[in-house]
Amino acid sequence: MFRKKVLPILLLPLCILLAFPCLFAQAAGSGGDDRPVQTLLMYDSLSHGTRKEGNVEALQRLLASFDVQVTLKSFDKYEPDTLKNYDDVIVIRNAPDLTGPPAAYLTDLQQYRGRYLHIGAQLPEQAAQALKLREEPGGQAIVRLKIGPFTGPSIRAELFSSIVGYEGKAYGSWSSSNRPETSPYGVVQGRYGYVPFMEKGDLSEIAVSYLLRDWLGASGESRYYAVFKEIYPFSDLDMLRRMADRLYESGIPFMASVRPVLDNFDYPAVQRYLETLKYVQSRNGTIVVHAPFVASTISQDYTTLKKQMSAFVNALAEYGIAPLAVGAEMYWTYDEHYASQGMDLFDSVVMFANERIVYRTPTDRSKTFASLLYSLEAGKLQAYGEAARNTEPLPMDAALVFDFPRDEKQFRDTLAMLQNDWRTFADYKNSDHSVRTDRHEIESAHGLLQIDGKTLLLNKVYEDVDSAHTYIQEGPRSLDALFTVQNRVFIILILSTLIIFSGFLLIGYRLYKRKYIHPGRKQ
Incomplete structure (x- = not known):
């Protein structure tokens, strides 16, 4: 009897001790789900004035679309023991003739156990051994790249080394006038990946995304979205309504990235703008707030941006319009001021390529979001010779961007391009998105829009706005x-x-x- 009573008491501490590792592992796993992947992106040169200029920026945009938080550093700013703080390391070697990486980096790389991706020349020996890589040097030649359903146009370039032997999975292929045999564009084996070349704006930028998806272990289905931008209060609002009607009749959901109004919301012009956006929303259009144009940072008040963005979102919400994302150029996510003051209201972003960089408080670490669309110009993929009826999505969620038509010809051409496209465009509001200001909470899920917990009804008839308005209020006159x-x-x-x-x-x-x-x- 004594043994029967004492034995469970003695076994209880042992069971607790055995359970501790499981509890800690579960806690670590749950914490890791909320933490974005930390990636260190290193480069030797930005190669201004060469064909490789911009490839670092292009890779930053691709990584953001895979929900990766990127820290950007050049080799000359590397500090010892940095690598161990990151899940992944990506190196772009644009100028192999420059002095190699610092000794501290090479020492840390020998001990690094995370994923490693190398783009360009001078692949480290340990990566070459892991990939069982054999290469042949190249020279000047005509290069033609293929990946998935895409084939890039022939270009004259300084030929990169050809992969003639490897272990692992190959991605794409390319051939040249010097070497008719095809060579893999890139390879991945375990935690190592290698790509001989990448340039911004051509098919190699898209090709890298196929390799990145598997190397990062990304999962889930990707989709296409149709996005219209350059929509202002003084745009042709009648054409915007006609476009919404035609796309609705064709069963094509779309997104409108609209420029914000920062004041004077009671003016008839602004009321017509809001009325039109509400009508667009009712025609299966999703409203995206485009970041304000930055002319200069000299006279900017630090607190003004967030107040202005909040005021516009509040005006939309109070008019029955539910914006679901912010549209911004990529450099906004690498600026503490713009990220915290201009983008913090939103958990979803449509990221556009940089056109004119005007930093306020630049940082080397990007801001991450729950949802981010990689954008590319509409018609770009057709230029890569894809099959006419190809419906296969890109490895990441992609927004095909159209400029809002400025005349009837462009209007007809844009509609024809969308109506004749075999792709299936997804409805943005079918995914989870949220926007929070000091006064309102906007959400979407499963095709429904909610403002402050109330579901919006999307049946809408456009109402004309009276132009009579007193623009200057008269004060009392004694x-x-x-x-x-x-x-x-x-x-x-x-x-x-x-x-x-x-x-x-x-x-x-x-x-x-x-x-x-x-x-x-x-x-």
Whole structure:
């Protein structure tokens, strides 16, 4: 009896000790789900003025679309023991003729156990051994790249080394005028990946995404979205409504990235803008708030941006419009001011390529979001010779971007391009998105839009907005009565003077006639 009572008591501490590792592992796993993947992106040169210029920026955009938080550093700013703080390391070697990586980096790389991806020349020996890589050097040649359903146009370039032997999975293929045999564009084996070359704006940028998806272990289905941008309050709003109608009738969901209005929400022009956006929303269109244009950072008030973005989102919400994302150029996510003041209201982003970089508080670490769309110009994929009826999505969620039409011809061409496209465009509001301001909470899920917990009804008829409006409010005037009496007195005096003066003119004219015109007449 004693053993039966004591034995469970003795076994209880042992069971607790055995359970601790499982509890810690579960806690670590749950914490890791909320933490974005930390990636260190290193480069030797930005290669300004060469064909490789911009490839670092292009890779930053691709990584953001895979929910990766990127820290960007050049080799000359590397500090010892940095690598161990990151899940992944990506190196771009644009200038192999420059001095190699610092000794501290090479030492840390020998001990690094995370994923490693190398783009360009001078692949480290340990990566080459893991990939069982054999290469042949190249020279000047005509290069043609293929990946998935895409084939890039032939370009003359400094030929990169050809992969002639490897272990692992190959991605794409390319051939050249010097070497008719095809060579893999890139390879992945375990935690190592290798790509001989990458350039911004051509097919190699898309090709890298196929390799990145598997190397990062990304999962889930990817989709295409149609996005219209460059929509302003002074755009042709009638054309915007017609476009929404035509796309709705064709069963094509779309997104409108609209420029914000920062003040004067009661003006008829702004009311017509809001009324049109509400109509667009009812025609299966999703509203995206495009980041304000940055002309200069000299006179910017640090707190103004967030107030202005909040004011516009609040105005939309109070008009029954539910914006679901912010559209911004990539550099906004690498700027503490723009990320915290301009983008913090949103958990979803449509990321556009940089056009004009105007930093306020730049940082080397990107801001991550729950949802981010990689954007590319509409028609770009057709330029890569894809099959006419190809419907296979890209490895990441992609937004095909159209500029809002400026005339009837562009309007017809844009509609024809969308209606003849074999792709299936996804409805953005079918995914989870949320926007929170100081006054409103906007959410979407399963095709429903909610503002402050209330579901929006999307049946809408456009209503004309009265143009009558007092743009300058009149204040109280205490001397109105005095000035009115004074004005009347002046009017009476002036009229009396004119009457008297007219009388004198008449008398003078009669005297003139008697004296000079009829001199013989008796006076």
